Amino acid sequence: MATSVSDPSQKHQRREHGLMLALVSPALLVVLALIVLPVGWLAWQSIYHDGFTLENYRRVFTEDIYWRSFALTFQISLAVTLIALLLGYPLAYLANSLPKGWGIFILSLVMLPFWTSVLVRAYAWLVLLQRSGVINQFLRHLELVSEPLALVHNTFGTVVATVHILLPFMVLPLYATMQKIPNDLMQAGASLGASPSLTFLRVFLPLSLPGVLAGCTMVFVLCLGFYITPELLGGGRTVMVSMLVSRNVELYNQFGAASAVAVVLLLSVLVIFFAVSRFISLDRVLGHK
């Protein structure tokens, strides 16, 4: 008797699952054909070139330049993530607490440069930061500096431009999380006698942490693969991992030497995701509630 009652709903559920799968399958096929297969093929090249070889990995793990590049890439990514968080959190907080219209205005200011090409923004920063650039001319006009400051063609310029490019990836998840924090909670805190700063620290901040984690993970991971910005603004000395990938294609005339570097980077990203997922479920980082 019990089965006959639950049968229709189970059947319905199964049919719904089937429909979902059918709807998702074109997208899955595209992902498989355009991402999984090529990445798998590249990874295969890194261990197979006229027979199995670990030469490409030996090089990555024994030669100095790879270590230096990986270390620099992680340092830059960490710095960019922290700066983006310090800039992005107050911005998202403001957008969240202001009346709707103002909030959208602030968000669109954040998003506007997002629709400009990375290349154009890199050149725009060059115009601002270089020796004869707007900022240096302004500083010299005010006689604050006697010699132009070296603001670009170094790691500093790279970090500034990268923060600018990645800021939306910090602000948007933060804003989305903050939107979901009920205002009643803050009022409840206030009614129990807590000062605004205490309610913020004890109620709002902890509740916004999933957004912080989501934003930081996004920015950090995206920054690890940055190429054009350090290439144009790093002055040649800021060699990030992605630049090693492209250099290795030229130097070794085969994709394996380059894909080994990419595979190591991919694995380190997966390790980071794994570590983060120990603290918080991945579903929340990726935006599900």
Added chain:
Amino acid sequence: MTTKRNSGFGYALLGASISAVALGTAADAAEQITFVSQGGAYQQAQTVAILDPSAKKLGITINQDSIPDAWPAIKTQVGSGKPIWDVVDTPTGYCLRGGEQGLIEKLDFSKIPNAAAMPEAYRSPYSVSYEFYSSVLAYSQKTFPKDAPNSWVDFWDVKKFPGRRALRNHPIATLEAALMADGLAPDKLYPLDVDRAFKKLEEIKPHITVWWTSGAQSAQLLNDGEVDMEMAWNGRVSAVAKEGAKVSFTYNQGILQSTSLCILKGAPNLGTAVKFINEAVDPVHQANLPLHIDYGPGNPKAFETGVIKPERATQLPSEPANAAKQALMSYAWWSSPAGEAAEKRWASFMQK
């Protein structure tokens, strides 16, 4: 006969060139080839100076394609067993490397008399010089109105010539400059003493503001006054000067580099391709090239045709008097194991 021009980049256009080839065959049974260069103003200049006249004279159709970096495409096309391109205009080093790896046809110079008449240093078993450019010492005339740096020794002399400097983020031509700064004569550089070159580079490294990666970047640095002197390609400097910037350069101790013509292994129109190469390095066609762009002819006989006026000739990198002041790059050395090792060493030099 006409030349068909497919503008744009690489693979996207392969389809277009295939259909162009197919149409050509249907329309008439005339011979044809697919020629590939690097696009932009450079390819346009060639079309007017060399490609259209060659097509007309030989009665063939030249289908054009362009790609900024032909090397990966050469590898993939020949690897597939059915290349689509016939003749490629690419930095000479790729022709040599391709020849060693079996990707490029060996040339029969008895069928290419125009090339056979060129100096031996201007060709290889796989390639013929097509045009010359030079890595020169360029400087700002604002910073140096009178006593300008005139050699790599001057470039390295930060006391006598204070100022911000840039070099290319690449060992090719840069190691040559370092050795000349260390006192070697331009014609005594090869085989390069790599250790000595890197040691000399360590000396100047703290004074280099930017290691540039693209020609556009080198032009911007000079134009905006970001650097006072740098190594740059002659065409880039003269373009900036034409725009009105107070910049100049010297051919003294320049490094003379070339692109060459070579034929893909198993090219679909091998016979016609060989005929085309002979025509393309014809002294008169070659002499027409510098009338349209700041590159020098690959065939030095072009200077004897009278097509290039003397005042124009003195501006060109491969003009005999200018060439005599410069080092002729040895692509054979750079594609040798020693050259490849030097290229790999560059990255660790940069990151230290």
